[in-house]
Amino acid sequence: MKRIIVLLSAAFILALLFAGCGHLSGNDPLGVTGGGSNGYGSLGGSTGGGFEGGYDNRLLGGWQSETFGGDYYIIRFFSSGDFELQYYSDGVPGSSYEGSFHTYDGHLVLAYGDESDDYEYTISGSTAYLSYDGATIIWHRI
Amino acid sequence: MVTLRKSVLVSLMALLMMAASFNVASSTETRVGSMGGIGLYTHDNSNIFFFPGAIFTYSGQVVGELRSKGNDNDYSIGIHYPYGSYSVIGVYLNRPISLSIPSGIVNTVDLNQTTDIFYGTQLTNYDLGLKLSVGLDNAKQDVGADEDKESAFLFGLGGGLSNETMDLGLDLRFPSAKRDSAGTEWKWSGFGIGFNGRMFHGETTKLVPLVVFGYTSTSAETDTVPPATPPAKVDYRNFNLGIGVGINHQMNENNLLVMGLEVLGYNSFKTDIDGGDETTVTTVTMPGLYMGVESKVKNWLTGRLGAAQVYQGTKTKVNPQVGNDVESSSRSSQFNVSFGLGFTFGDFLIDAAINEGLFFDGPNFISGGVNPMANRLSVTYNF
Numbered sequence A: 001m002k003r004i005i006v007l008l009s010a011a012f013i014l015a016l017l018f019a020g021c022g023h024l025s026g027n028d029p030l031g032v033t034g035g036g037s038n039g040y041g042s043l044g045g046s047t048g049g050g051f052e053g054g055y056d057n058r059l060l061g062g063w064q065s066e067t068f069g070g071d072y073y074i075i076r077f078f079s080s081g082d083f084e085l086q087y088y089s090d091g092v093p094g095s096s097y098e099g100s101f102h103t104y105d106g107h108l109v110l111a112y113g114d115e116s117d118d119y120e121y122t123i124s125g126s127t128a129y130l131s132y133d134g135a136t137i138i139w140h141r142i
Numbered sequence B: 001m002v003t004l005r006k007s008v009l010v011s012l013m014a015l016l017m018m019a020a021s022f023n024v025a026s027s028t029e030t031r032v033g034s035m036g037g038i039g040l041y042t043h044d045n046s047n048i049f050f051f052p053g054a055i056f057t058y059s060g061q062v063v064g065e066l067r068s069k070g071n072d073n074d075y076s077i078g079i080h081y082p083y084g085s086y087s088v089i090g091v092y093l094n095r096p097i098s099l100s101i102p103s104g105i106v107n108t109v110d111l112n113q114t115t116d117i118f119y120g121t122q123l124t125n126y127d128l129g130l131k132l133s134v135g136l137d138n139a140k141q142d143v144g145a146d147e148d149k150e151s152a153f154l155f156g157l158g159g160g161l162s163n164e165t166m167d168l169g170l171d172l173r174f175p176s177a178k179r180d181s182a183g184t185e186w187k188w189s190g191f192g193i194g195f196n197g198r199m200f201h202g203e204t205t206k207l208v209p210l211v212v213f214g215y216t217s218t219s220a221e222t223d224t225v226p227p228a229t230p231p232a233k234v235d236y237r238n239f240n241l242g243i244g245v246g247i248n249h250q251m252n253e254n255n256l257l258v259m260g261l262e263v264l265g266y267n268s269f270k271t272d273i274d275g276g277d278e279t280t281v282t283t284v285t286m287p288g289l290y291m292g293v294e295s296k297v298k299n300w301l302t303g304r305l306g307a308a309q310v311y312q313g314t315k316t317k318v319n320p321q322v323g324n325d326v327e328s329s330s331r332s333s334q335f336n337v338s339f340g341l342g343f344t345f346g347d348f349l350i351d352a353a354i355n356e357g358l359f360f361d362g363p364n365f366i367s368g369g370v371n372p373m374a375n376r377l378s379v380t381y382n383f
Helices: A002-019 B002-025 B029-033 B045-049 B052-058 B357-361
Strands: A061-065 A071-077 A082-089 A092-104 A107-112 A115-124 A127-132 A135-141 B061-066 B075-083 B087-096 B113-122 B127-143 B146-163 B166-181 B184-199 B205-223 B232-252 B255-273 B278-298 B301-319 B326-345 B348-354 B374-382
Touching: A061 B301, A061 B326, B029 B045, B029 B326, B029 B348, B029 B374, B045 B052, B045 B127, B052 B087, B052 B113, B052 B127, B052 B146, B052 B166, B075 B113, B127 B166, B255 B301
Parallel strands: none
Antiparallel strands: A061 A071, A061 A135, A071 A082, A082 A092, A092 A107, A107 A115, A115 A127, A127 A135, B061 B075, B061 B374, B075 B087, B087 B113, B113 B127, B127 B146, B146 B166, B166 B184, B184 B205, B205 B232, B232 B255, B255 B278, B278 B301, B301 B326, B326 B348, B348 B374
């Protein structure tokens, strides 16, 4: 029993080192079995979780906006319900935003700090269309 | 000598009673949330939603969860009322669930909360628990000569067996939503099944292997007048699997250390549009690391510290109706540290997830900041 615990502790530390090698982003780590601020994981289909996580799962992953004048955005949606938006000017990273997102009836809400933006969105294959105040931005999956 | 032995015995009993009350009373979503999200790797009263049989252990409690400041929709309250010597009845009101009805079905109704009713009883070797969950919302609007009617309904059944060394939970769910307007009907329905199991192996240092599984299948359809050919239909499939192993170490009567290693977390969500795209998003967590400590600083004060890190890969595959498949993938690691305090006032226990900014910036009269002291609160009353 003691040996199992020692081995498990060693595995835990190794895994911690391994995990530390990844690109660090967001601040709401959420696995299936733990990490959530409510004390649990996503457990998508299980008792305490939900069915879809409160968002359209097709959004998950990275999207790059169409280029306008050499400028573009890359947005990443994480399963924890967080997003990360990075602005690029001629390929050089500029300002970035982090926050949470959710969807409802064809709308995507990006919340950062005390503010939030509500976009209408549609997804067709690997292309997403986000509309705000009559203007539409086209995004391609990356 | 007798007096000394008696005082030692009394002190020991008081210590044991204090430790026992500490273990039972200190338990809420906020508690396990501020310990790095280790709720499945330790005993806690919030476990009852995953393992309904555990409710018998937490008989005689009223639990209030205040999940975000000022948002009543995120608040819930529950009571675990002892009925006779071997039974407990539980009722939870307004428990939030993370369920979104697909776009294009309804406009105004939602399924964000459920009412849950529990029944727990003690058997010879196990505690048995049963759970019934109901969520309901509807709306009706007169539009000219027609009516625009919407409704959403969730029905869930669950059950579980628990004892000191093992917990098992199984549940079934049936969500649905419908809108009827001017002869057109939009409807969405399906079912879900979930299974959770864990063991506590050992004495003061317990090894905790666990597995969680969930599968949900729903379909959305639109019936128009005249009927469209083919009818608009979208199928949704959600599959989850989590395998983990943890260490639950009660260092002494005042200190608890919990570590959880999620060996594999697998989540797959498939959207299949009839006559259109098929999109599959798969998220793999490997590994997920969660750890937390809890220490009773004073009789009335408990400190908690936790951390979580997940290393995740997300893969998206789009199979369009016309053209080739498109695949993309990304990897990321997310990390967070959490901090909490528990305050005991008589039979009341208040757990708070503390906003660490308070310690960086200082209180309002120093920093001028307006961030709240706590991110979330839980209140437990033991009777």
